[in-house]
Amino acid sequence: MSQKVLPKEFYPLMEQLQAVDFVLVELTLYLDTHPYDTEAIQQFNEMAQYRQQVKQQVENYYGPLQQYGNSYSGYPWNWRNSPWPWQL
Numbered sequence: 001m002s003q004k005v006l007p008k009e010f011y012p013l014m015e016q017l018q019a020v021d022f023v024l025v026e027l028t029l030y031l032d033t034h035p036y037d038t039e040a041i042q043q044f045n046e047m048a049q050y051r052q053q054v055k056q057q058v059e060n061y062y063g064p065l066q067q068y069g070n071s072y073s074g075y076p077w078n079w080r081n082s083p084w085p086w087q088l
Contacts, residue, residue: 013054016054020047023047024051027040027043
């Protein structure tokens with residue numbers, strides 16, 4: 001399989017997604033020890049919603065990011081068209 005050439009716009013979107021994922025991991029760790037912090041819970045939920053928006057943007061342009069029903073496939077099956085993690 002040849003390596004897919006990605007447009008320059010792909011990388012800033014992926015950087016946004018990675019930054020949001022980092023924030024969500026950190027908030028998860030914090031909330032594990034501070035489960036009643038309503039401000040942190042609100043921030044977590046806002047970031048989770050923002051992540052869905054960025055993920056949807058990436059997938060609309062470049063194809064699915066996650067397997068096991070977390071991302072939809074276009075027609076025809078387009079999992080093989082997306083860049084693999086080691087190609088980013």
